[in-house]
Amino acid sequence: MQDTKQLVTIKGTRDGLTLVIDDSCSFEDALKELENKLSTNRPNKDEPVVPVTIKVGNRYIEDKHKERIRHVIMDQKRFAIQSFESDVILKESAYDLLKDSEVKIVHRIVRSGQVLEETGDLLLIGDVNPGGKVVSTGNIYIMGNLQGVAHAGSDGDAEAVIAASYMNPSQLRIADYISRAPDYDSDGVYMECGYIDEEQDKIVIDRLQVLSQKRKSLNRFERRIING
Structure with missing residues (x-):
């Protein structure tokens, strides 16, 4: 037949x-x-x-x-x-997706005049000194002092977040949003995060624990960082 x-x-x-x-x-x-x-x-x-x-x-x-x-x-x-x-992509495209989804772990101090740039999520174990800058296409987590500039979602990801053990930045940027130092307490804050609040249409600072509710797409590794 x-x-x-x-x-x-x-x-x-x-x-x-x-x-x-x-x-x-x-x-x-x-x-x-x-x-x-x-x-x-x-x-x-x-x-x-x-x-x-x-x-x-x-x-x-x-x-x-x-x-x-x-x-x-x-x-x-x-x-x-x-x-x-299509359910099929090129190996190069799959590699790019993998890079974007990885958490890059960096141990260093970003000093004045230095710029640290990464693709995907960044976990910095160290400080960002005044005049230093960290940039990532994904989220930025700093286990240390953030006193310089942090730019998350640099490729336009408005869902990206910035978190630090001690946050007193000279500037926060997420995608195209910019929030400058006068928005924060002059003495800085501990275990806080910054993200874009759609209702307020600006970057806001909040307790680190709120990220699990605000950004449900965070993976288990990132949730362990946030929740300890």
Whole structure:
């Protein structure tokens, strides 16, 4: 009996169409079936453009393949691709994700005029002296005195936080938000953290323990740092 397995499945959703392409067949066979199915499901000219999401499962889809799929779909005029979704990424991309999710542990004192920059979350065991600066794309945890500048979420992550054993910074930055020294007690505070409060639309200082409620995405390692 001839195999009649569908290589392309079309599912209607409230947001448009989802096209699921079988990840075990050849790309050419899937593309041919996609073209045939779209030609029989062409919207009427007076209907609005239908957004389409392409899901390819465990298949890595290259840019040249995206272009060919886009050409087939756009040729039907009334379809518009919203996104491509794949469960597979390149090794380089996976490595970048791993770097962003790691907690970098650094033992040092950041002195005046020095800048410490890291990708991902930073755990600094040491002090940031006045005139020193620490920058990270993720969260910043300082087991020591923060008296210089700390910039968390430097790539734009507004969910990033800054925590220190003793906090008396000359400046805090999270993503594009800046909070300067006059916002804090001149004597500094112990075991505190800074994060962006959406309602106040600014960086606020609070007890370190609130982070487990304010930022539920913190992993278990970070929660151990916060909760002791």
